[in-house]
Amino acid sequence: MELFNEQGYEGTSMEDLARALGVTKSAIYHHVPGKEALLGQSLDRALDALFAVLEDSAGTTGSAMERLEYVLLRSVRVLDAELPHVTLLLRVRGNTEVERRALRRRREFDHRITELVRAGMDSGEVRCDLDPAVASRLLFGMVNSTVEWYRPGQGLGAEDLARTIAAVAFDGLRSHGGGQPDR
Amino acid sequence: MELFNEQGYEGTSMEDLARALGVTKSAIYHHVPGKEALLGQSLDRALDALFAVLEDSAGTTGSAMERLEYVLLRSVRVLDAELPHVTLLLRVRGNTEVERRALRRRREFDHRITELVRAGMDSGEVRCDLDPAVASRLLFGMVNSTVEWYRPGQGLGAEDLARTIAAVAFDGLRSHGGGQPDR
DNA sequence: TTCCTAACCGACCGTTCGTTCAGTATGCAA
């Protein structure tokens, strides 16, 4: 999966995978039906982890904003724990049936996030001058963009990252009072 | 370039391109040296447009925050005007020299954004409890993530999108006073 | 010792890839 992410799915040959694993191409075909099955397993792993977060949040008592913050925090943790698989998921374009299935599940996830944002607007916790669909896309666009540079175990940790994202997403970059005076 | 974005660079054959253009493969080779040159031209076009924004912002008088907002707004406009090329740029992984050159230029762009965020912290306009490098990556991660769903001329326009992004990025999703009371 | 099975190898298949090239049609300047 790391190779898929570095070189792209189509740009990675079964020969490349075999070399990285230290076995022959044939050995891989003994364990999996083909290249696309490898991709499918990886996408399912990422999606299962993300949907598990949604299931847990549904059982959570608390306001919509608290549930949204919970999903954001847990999603960053999933990103940290399953980085190669989530990265692959975010690059899927839907050119095969396997990819289209993954895209359908991802759209369902996005839809559930949008509902959460809309609930936050209804309860008055989230500003209601924005389109909930656009706001939720931007929110998770920010979360998902971290796969481009975040590396587990290097630099800042997953919890710090999650806190920073929540800070920017919910309260913004602008400083409020107590700052340095104008010069 | 649209085909490259739909199917991926490696997943798109010269035959695919020729068919989409209504000519033969050979006709393409009469105009460009090869497949990689097509990619290089596209990446340069996107990068040139983004750096033009930086050049203009440098000549702008105003606070760091105002310059940052200006760059954000103009970047969204570039995204709108050059969507296929910017999308391609955001997916580059650096497996060839052409791609590595683009990645170097992109890192330079990111660095200039980070400096802008840092200047905003120094002037007290941007909250200083965040790492400027992380904050700027999140900011443009949000901007760049729009290539996944924003389509020019459909739904909300580029200016509305830019306004929404600025609203979320600078002031956050949380509502401030005047909202619906607790129930 | 025998036998079976999971794991794996190396050679090979048909297909498709990016690229090349000799040749052709068109149009314009001399």
Place this chain on the structure above:
DNA sequence: TTGCATACTGAACGAACGGTCGGTTAGGAA
């Protein structure tokens, strides 16, 4: 009418692709 550049075609190239298959090896159960 000639000559030459531009735009393009169709056939072909070697390389690399995903995938197959007949055989070999290692280890545990009977």
